[in-house]
Amino acid sequence: MAENLNYKHLHYFWVVATEGSIARAADKLFITPQTISGQLSMLEERIGQPLFDRVGRRLRLTETGRLVLRYADDIFELGKELTDVLRGAPLVGTSEFIVSAASALPKTIVYKIIEPALSLSQEVSLMCREGPVETILGELAVHEVDMVLTDTPLSSAFSIKAYNHYLGQSDLSFFASPALAAKLSGPFPACLNEAPILLPTKQYAIRQLFDKWCHDSNIYPLIRGQYDDSALMKSFGKAGFGIFFMPSIIEQEVKDSFGLTVIGRLSDIKQKFYAISAERKVTHPAVAAVCSTARDIIFK
Structure with a gap:
């Protein structure tokens, strides 16, 4: 039963396997061969x-021994790296920065937010x-990512520390293909009533805010599509399937890239953006660069 492994025993095994014999391992560890043999027997x-x-x-090595050695290599290499870091030794090579972004966030904004991290020294x-x-958020909970980008803040509904x-935050700009824009009647936002519209799915905060705004304003568009992916929504919008909205801070990029018409802007609703990390006080240099630049430059 491999529960509660004794890591001292595992270390003795690792040294024996890498040195090739109990005698050489004993010389390296400054203990007797009999002690190592006894520890190996207990590990087995x-x-x-x-x-x-x-x-x-x-x-x-047996087949099991080769499997255990692969894990032991990783365990003791990480231990050496931790010791070096605690002693102030720099990590060798590049520093990995793993980010997960909510699919509905516009890719242009995700790039603008992350880009400062790539400019670090x-x-x-x-x-x-x-x-x-x-x-x-599940990936963040198990430390598979350093940061999550979303428009939905973490709440007590998620049991994640x-x-x-x-x-x-940003106002919203509404886009339509030129052909669809020409068919709309009346001024904005009244022209949205009974007009075809493409929306993010309801898991996103901005969709919930938009639904409430429509109800409060007595405006009821015809929902032609709901999307988890903002790029896919823009593609359908370009093809004329419906009106859609994006944050106004990327209005010009969306308009130029897709050849769309801006039919109006809405300041009653703000799309908010959050970085979520496992740290209350941000110490990861890349996360710190993202947060400070976003607040001071992108969303100023």
């Missing part, structure tokens, strides 16, 4: 399978993921 008993085959005076290797809010870092 705990695991329930032999780790070495004794071939004459030589030791040969140290090299940063970015891994960027996207997905539904619940999925990406993490913290919201407010980045800023």
